[in-house]
Amino acid sequence: MAGTVHERLKDCLVTGSKADKALASYILAKLNTIPFETAASLGAKVAVSEPTVGRFCRTLGYKSFKDFKDALRGDIGDRPWLIADRLKDFQARMLSGGDALAQGLQLEIAGLVAVYELAQSEEWRRAVRRLASAAAVHVAGFQTERGMAQFFANQLQYLRDRVHLLDLAGGNFSELLLTDTANSCLVIFEARRYSRMAPLLAREAREAGVPVILITDAFCDWGRDLVDEMFVVSTEFNMFWDSTAQMASLTNLMMNSVFIELGPGVEARMNRLSQLYSKFTGYVGDPSGPVR
Amino acid sequence: MAGTVHERLKDCLVTGSKADKALASYILAKLNTIPFETAASLGAKVAVSEPTVGRFCRTLGYKSFKDFKDALRGDIGDRPWLIADRLKDFQARMLSGGDALAQGLQLEIAGLVAVYELAQSEEWRRAVRRLASAAAVHVAGFQTERGMAQFFANQLQYLRDRVHLLDLAGGNFSELLLTDTANSCLVIFEARRYSRMAPLLAREAREAGVPVILITDAFCDWGRDLVDEMFVVSTEFNMFWDSTAQMASLTNLMMNSVFIELGPGVEARMNRLSQLYSKFTGYVGDPSGPVR
DNA sequence: CCAGGATTGAAATAAAACTTTCAAAGCGTC
DNA sequence: GACGCTTTGAAAGTTTTATTTCAATCCTGG
Numbered sequence A, B: 001m002a003g004t005v006h007e008r009l010k011d012c013l014v015t016g017s018k019a020d021k022a023l024a025s026y027i028l029a030k031l032n033t034i035p036f037e038t039a040a041s042l043g044a045k046v047a048v049s050e051p052t053v054g055r056f057c058r059t060l061g062y063k064s065f066k067d068f069k070d071a072l073r074g075d076i077g078d079r080p081w082l083i084a085d086r087l088k089d090f091q092a093r094m095l096s097g098g099d100a101l102a103q104g105l106q107l108e109i110a111g112l113v114a115v116y117e118l119a120q121s122e123e124w125r126r127a128v129r130r131l132a133s134a135a136a137v138h139v140a141g142f143q144t145e146r147g148m149a150q151f152f153a154n155q156l157q158y159l160r161d162r163v164h165l166l167d168l169a170g171g172n173f174s175e176l177l178l179t180d181t182a183n184s185c186l187v188i189f190e191a192r193r194y195s196r197m198a199p200l201l202a203r204e205a206r207e208a209g210v211p212v213i214l215i216t217d218a219f220c221d222w223g224r225d226l227v228d229e230m231f232v233v234s235t236e237f238n239m240f241w242d243s244t245a246q247m248a249s250l251t252n253l254m255m256n257s258v259f260i261e262l263g264p265g266v267e268a269r270m271n272r273l274s275q276l277y278s279k280f281t282g283y284v285g286d287p288s289g290p291v292r
Numbered sequence C: 001c002c003a004g005g006a007t008t009g010a011a012a013t014a015a016a017a018c019t020t021t022c023a024a025a026g027c028g029t030c
Numbered sequence D: 001g002a003c004g005c006t007t008t009g010a011a012a013g014t015t016t017t018a019t020t021t022c023a024a025t026c027c028t029g030g
Helices: A005-015 A018-029 A031-036 A039-046 A050-059 A065-074 A084-097 A100-118 A122-133 A143-159 A197-207 A246-262 A266-280 B005-015 B018-029 B031-036 B039-045 B050-059 B065-076 B083-097 B100-118 B122-133 B143-159 B197-207 B246-262 B266-280
Strands: A136-141 A163-165 A184-189 A212-216 A229-232 B136-141 B163-165 B184-189 B212-216 B229-232
Touching (some): A005 A018, A031 B031, A065 A100, A065 B031, A084 B100, A100 B083, A122 A246, A136 A143, A136 A197, A143 A163, A143 A184, A143 A266, A143 B143, A184 A197, A197 A212, A212 A246, A246 B246, B005 B018, B005 B065, B018 B031, B018 B039, B018 B050, B031 B065, B050 B065, B083 B100, B122 B184, B122 B212, B122 B229, B122 B246, B136 B197, B143 B163, B143 B184, B184 B197, B197 B212
Parallel strands (some): A136 A184, B184 B212, B212 B229
């Protein structure tokens, strides 16, 4: 049997034996609590023995009750979502061949949902207000997260003035710490293995009265008490190393929020910036560029 | 200790030992996946032993790890936390009010699936082989895609030698075009509005016999006949401007492919690079860093 | 720098969760 | 009602998961 967990269970409602039907029915009704159950506890609830639960999972095509729970963990459901069919293709491949790629995709989708959920938090609104209203915004990232910091800074520069990318090149962070820090703020991108610089910088900034926004992974145990807002994105997608790609999605979502916070007035700035780019460098197909 | 699971964990962030903080922090960040974990699997994720997880739960006032999970069930049990249900939430919002956030998520998921599909194409394999075997790799990005180029370059540098980030700072691209171009290649990140520089650079590179890989959006009409491999990511997620965030996912996926192509030998390089970082800058919690 | 408590992991042990085996019960068919 | 097939649970066995014990290590405060 193939397909999502939902589908298999529904099939089972029709084709299964009495015990199977009872199990499928109960599981569908109480999906939320299933991961907390064991084969025995579930069996007890449905008035069925433990081995029957195991057999049921095997009928469904899973190796064991445990395997079934794991499938639930990444299951996207059978929503008539725009991409459902293509997604199912991937899932099918995963189930047949243990395709690492398909598994990674599921994890990444789950992470993405989490990022979008973050955007609804109070913490998010606070960070957005800060980014929109601070006198200056400094952005830092270390190792492979340097690019993320750059990406964030470049985008924010379209929306507002006084956005600066910090880097390690000078060996100190005087750009942030030795200027007027009143009402400025700091954004740090960092993931495992954390550079010694990240908490150091966060601590210094805090001591200078500069609020800190940290975008990081789930393993960061030094951030909570050192920063004002902390956003955690998923980084484990079944790849040979952790991926910080979702920091880009978060960045983008945050830019959108800042844009909304700033109001339509920013468009003037954006146009002006484009004009400047056009004047000095030029766009494709833009006759007003510097050279033809 | 008393209170909800959430409260206890937060207390623990302040009062707990190092391992306890790491555990509390991780659990708070990934509450949704905890029901699927065992003490051992959780321990592995935060680099802590199995008994420590058990003790941690007891410190928190629970009888065992199992007891802790049961408490969690009561605490988060009624709010949706399976991906399927959380997605359903977003979808419902989209259908009811045309919620911008929900719509964005839907589009972004679809885009992500498309990126993963790209990773199975012949074109992808070609690009990967190229990135793994070229004598040198140059990476360029313009405007807000500079960060993406940097991100790509920084990651690839972990895997191989001779990766260079090009930029407009010098006003020419001699780093690529005036050195020995034999068997080198160029990667360009670019999205609307395209910098005049992008096609210019691509053309020059091609004339110099340098193959070009282009990562861009769906509107790029100048790329096809100017580059060897072209990867198109979705950029329209219902935001006030296009987002190139998925270029990061693509980059990550590509790094994974290059890693596989290069074989396990790269690990030596990666370790060496980490050692260097440790020596000159240092990691959090790494006593062998340059200063304590 | 050192003593003493706190923290931690390895190994051993205990407990639990799950599977297998097997016999009995259910159920449709002749 | 007997036959054969399927389904099920009890009991025993196996594997996985959690706890205990204990020695090593790490802090902390003198």
